[in-house]
Amino acid sequence: MGEKEPLLQMTDICKSFPGVQALSGVHFRLFPGEIHALMGQNGAGKSTLIKVLTGVYPADRGHIRLEDRIIRPHSPLEAQMMGISTVYQEVNLCPNLSVAENIFIGREPRRFGKIRWREMNERARRLLEERLHVRIDVTRPVSSYSVAIQQLVAIARALNISARVLILDEPTSSLDRSEVEQLFAVMRKLRDDGLAILFVTHFLDQVYEVSDRITVLRNGKLIGEYPTEELPRLELVAAMIGKELQALEEIPREERRPAVSEEWTLEAVGVGRKGAVEPFDLRIAKGEIVGLAGLLGSGRTEVARMLFGADRADQGRLRVSGEETVIHSPLQAINKGIAFCSENRKTEGIIDELTVRENIIAALQASQGWFRALGRKRQEELADEYIRVLNIHPPDPEIPVKNLSGGNQQKVLLARWLLTNPKLFILDEPTRGIDVGAKTEIQKLILALAREGMSVLFISSELEEVLRISHRIAVMRDRRKVSEIPGKDASRERVMQAIAGG
Amino acid sequence: MERIRRHHLFWPLMVLAALLLFNLLYDPDFFRIQMRDGALYGSLIDILFFGSPLALVAIGMTLVIATRGIDLSVGSVVAISGAIACLTISKGADQNDPSLVLAAVGLALAASALLGLWNGFLVTRAGIQPIVATLILMVAGRGIAQLITSGQIITVISPNYEIIGGGALLALPVSVYIVALVFLLAVFLTRKTALGLFIESVGCNPTASRLAGIRSDTVRLFAYLFCGLCAGMAGLILSSNVSSADCNNAGLWYELDAILAVVIGGTSLNGGRFFLTGTLLGVLIIQTLTTTIYMTGVPPEITLVVKAVVVLAVCLVQSESFRRKLVHSLATARSQPVEREVTPRG
Numbered sequence: 001m002g003e004k005e006p007l008l009q010m011t012d013i014c015k016s017f018p019g020v021q022a023l024s025g026v027h028f029r030l031f032p033g034e035i036h037a038l039m040g041q042n043g044a045g046k047s048t049l050i051k052v053l054t055g056v057y058p059a060d061r062g063h064i065r066l067e068d069r070i071i072r073p074h075s076p077l078e079a080q081m082m083g084i085s086t087v088y089q090e091v092n093l094c095p096n097l098s099v100a101e102n103i104f105i106g107r108e109p110r111r112f113g114k115i116r117w118r119e120m121n122e123r124a125r126r127l128l129e130e131r132l133h134v135r136i137d138v139t140r141p142v143s144s145y146s147v148a149i150q151q152l153v154a155i156a157r158a159l160n161i162s163a164r165v166l167i168l169d170e171p172t173s174s175l176d177r178s179e180v181e182q183l184f185a186v187m188r189k190l191r192d193d194g195l196a197i198l199f200v201t202h203f204l205d206q207v208y209e210v211s212d213r214i215t216v217l218r219n220g221k222l223i224g225e226y227p228t229e230e231l232p233r234l235e236l237v238a239a240m241i242g243k244e245l246q247a248l249e250e251i252p253r254e255e256r257r258p259a260v261s262e263e264w265t266l267e268a269v270g271v272g273r274k275g276a277v278e279p280f281d282l283r284i285a286k287g288e289i290v291g292l293a294g295l296l297g298s299g300r301t302e303v304a305r306m307l308f309g310a311d312r313a314d315q316g317r318l319r320v321s322g323e324e325t326v327i328h329s330p331l332q333a334i335n336k337g338i339a340f341c342s343e344n345r346k347t348e349g350i351i352d353e354l355t356v357r358e359n360i361i362a363a364l365q366a367s368q369g370w371f372r373a374l375g376r377k378r379q380e381e382l383a384d385e386y387i388r389v390l391n392i393h394p395p396d397p398e399i400p401v402k403n404l405s406g407g408n409q410q411k412v413l414l415a416r417w418l419l420t421n422p423k424l425f426i427l428d429e430p431t432r433g434i435d436v437g438a439k440t441e442i443q444k445l446i447l448a449l450a451r452e453g454m455s456v457l458f459i460s461s462e463l464e465e466v467l468r469i470s471h472r473i474a475v476m477r478d479r480r481k482v483s484e485i486p487g488k489d490a491s492r493e494r495v496m497q498a499i500a501g502g
Numbered sequence: 503m504e505r506i507r508r509h510h511l512f513w514p515l516m517v518l519a520a521l522l523l524f525n526l527l528y529d530p531d532f533f534r535i536q537m538r539d540g541a542l543y544g545s546l547i548d549i550l551f552f553g554s555p556l557a558l559v560a561i562g563m564t565l566v567i568a569t570r571g572i573d574l575s576v577g578s579v580v581a582i583s584g585a586i587a588c589l590t591i592s593k594g595a596d597q598n599d600p601s602l603v604l605a606a607v608g609l610a611l612a613a614s615a616l617l618g619l620w621n622g623f624l625v626t627r628a629g630i631q632p633i634v635a636t637l638i639l640m641v642a643g644r645g646i647a648q649l650i651t652s653g654q655i656i657t658v659i660s661p662n663y664e665i666i667g668g669g670a671l672l673a674l675p676v677s678v679y680i681v682a683l684v685f686l687l688a689v690f691l692t693r694k695t696a697l698g699l700f701i702e703s704v705g706c707n708p709t710a711s712r713l714a715g716i717r718s719d720t721v722r723l724f725a726y727l728f729c730g731l732c733a734g735m736a737g738l739i740l741s742s743n744v745s746s747a748d749c750n751n752a753g754l755w756y757e758l759d760a761i762l763a764v765v766i767g768g769t770s771l772n773g774g775r776f777f778l779t780g781t782l783l784g785v786l787i788i789q790t791l792t793t794t795i796y797m798t799g800v801p802p803e804i805t806l807v808v809k810a811v812v813v814l815a816v817c818l819v820q821s822e823s824f825r826r827k828l829v830h831s832l833a834t835a836r837s838q839p840v841e842r843e844v845t846p847r848g
Binding site for chain 2: 111207308310326329330331333340347348349350351352353354361363365366367368369370371372373374416467
């Protein structure tokens with residue numbers, strides 16, 4: 001493939017935002033008929049590069065060449081006209097319109113201004129069947145199909161605009177295994193049709209399964225471009241995270257002490273909520289990390305929200321540090337020494353317009369109330385301290401938190417909760433969508449906190465992660481707590497069995 | 503220079519300066535201030551004086567808008583507050599009795615606070631969208647005021663009551679002091695206590711704020727209550743100034759001017775960051791504009807059109823994307839003639 005002319009070539013792309021150099025001198029090539037994985041940690045510049053390519057941001061320097069023309073798209077729409085289509089992580093479809101309408105939105109086949117429904121439906125059906133091998137009823141609303149099918153509909157819409165470059169930004173993050181297979185089959189087919197596909201993902205397995213070529217970015221710089229078969233997995237990780245490679249291996253498999261202390265930080269007896277979670281018992285000792293495993297939708301998040309008072313439990317009793325308590329609101333939970341880091345960082349975590357400093361002190365200030373305001377100087381001290389301890393980048397407390405990368409936003413949230421000095425820290429998917437480096441840092445932090453006596457309820461979809469750091473693993477299935485496995489007996493197989501049931 | 507230009511008060515200040523400059527050129531007497539009977543007189547004093555009710559309403563509105571809400575009922579609250587005060591005074595045997603005037607003021611303010619609470623209750627507990635929730639009182643409020651005054655314009659003869667909206671203290675109108683006091687109170691509450699952080703946080707992201715332990719309902723309730731109180735005070739100033747309660751016209755369209763002042767001051771209607779000083783500048787801009795229009799003798803039937811045009815210009819100047827487009831098109835327009843000149847020679 002090397003002797004072919006690249007279809008798309010980005011040269012010396014630079015882009016900076018206030019306080020952040022997001023891209024500096026990045027080159028990127030894309031050949032027709034290949035699947036090209038763009039890899040890098042959070043904040044490496046992947047999204048920025050894609051946004052420059054699709055005209056969301058103008059580049060500060062450098063140029064983009066599509067075939068033999070220099071292009072300068074000013075909006076995603078313009079980029080689309082030029083043949084560069086994007087399918088985003090969050091599917092941008094209108095859920096209440098039909099599949100066919102979504103595919104042809106804005107470009108409906110018309111005669112005398114009247115939409116020719118039959119032709120539109122027929123063309124949508126043919127497009128899906130011939131190019132994507134999907135056979136569905138195109139007149140039904142998009143919302144009646146699974147996320148995977150929706151993803152394919154979004155791809156079909158992108159293809160319909162005579163696309164030559166297709167960008168898939170984390171298309172697999174909400175798909176299950178068989179759906180991923182289906183998507184990959186489609187991607188391979190499109191590649192064989194001569195399309196150039198740019199693929200962004202956090203899952204290493206998938207990169208090796210489907211991509212032909214890999215480009216790695218780190219800190220806004222190009223690290224290299226490699227044919228996939230010539231880049232072993234370990235080297236890819238090394239390229240992504242730089243010299244911190246050893247850190248990955250270093251996490252000690254925590255010696256699996258049974259909870260030595262009989263001091264229970266949290267005892268829940270028969271706590272439940274109709275329609276959300278069936279009554280369950282759960283005890284967490286001082287300094288213990290309890291992993292909560294289960295599939296998406298098994299009730300993990302509901303358990304966390306109930307313990308934190310974000311949703312009200314309608315039955316059962318709760319004891320915090322041996323004291324019978326009722327928790328009706330997050331504020332009450334915080335005052336009892338419970339902290340909760342939600343899985344939805346953007347919508348339930350960060351307060352995006354506010355600065356890093358304000359985000360860090362929010363929960364502490366809330367528990368102190370209106371009139372015991374933290375002085376500006378004290379706020380700055382606290383923010384600086386946690387920025388240093390948690391290695392938040394860039395280390396500027398006064399920039400809006402929305403300008404930070406995902407991993408750093410997560411650290412800001414951890415700082416917010418650590419500041420309240422919680423006895424029990426509930427973490428719901430704290431490492432989702434975060435790069436390998438930050439992930440390891442966060443796992444290490446959790447282990448260190450537990451050693452100092454903090455109790456942790458750790459929720460994650462990644463089994464490896466749960467196994468690595470938990471003392472005990474509780475398993476949820478179909479909104480019920482189905483079993484509890486002590487750390488010393490926990491193995492991948494055993495937990496999987498419990499999750500799968502039967 | 504760049505930093506000054508990026509400051510959120512830069513454009514409001516520029517607009518105000520431009521308006522004042524226009525007045526200076528049009529009529530140098532605009533800036534003359536005279537001392538008469540121990541009080542200052544002049545156009546600038548007039549702007550402060552006539553702008554004070556709007557300033558009060560706009561300060562309250564700023565906090566409500568910062569929580570991602572809006573309060574359309576302020577004009578009606580102005581009318582109700584004036585009606586209650588005048589009715590109370592008119593029932594007294596001695597209308598000038600200081601304790602009676604104080605009771606009237608207290609009653610009017612208590613009622614305004616209650617109306618603010620009502621708005622807050624509809625928004626937080628009943629979960630009605632702010633624009634609809636406050637629309638209810640906006641429409642019903644004038645009716646309530648009519649009920650209070652039995653549909654009459656109540657006139658009072660009470661020099662003590664007149665002090666609020668017509669008196670002078672140390673050469674400046676009393677109402678200006680009231681604005682200063684409320685402004686300082688608002689700044690203190692929001693910048694010296696944690697309330698400001700909570701309001702901005704709730705305005706930015708209500709869900710995340712709740713999970714961070716901020717009682718967003720209480721915060722929003724407070725904002726509406728404070729806004730109601732501010733509107734009530736504005737009502738007292740207006741009715742005291744004319745010694746009467748006119749339910750149909752007192753505070754008419756105040757909600758729109760107040761919202762405009764808040765937006766000119768740099769606070770986004772999407773909530774979040776708010777700027778009280780910016781709001782005051784916005785009020786001064788609107789009031790200076792109104793005064794200017796009257797002074798320059800624009801025919802009364804088109805004053806609103808002139809005002810609208812200037813307001814549009816103010817908003818456009820403040821829009822960054824518009825400025826960029828303007829600069830861009832100016833630059834291309836300038837470069838084209840040059841090319842044309844060069845071509846024939848070549």
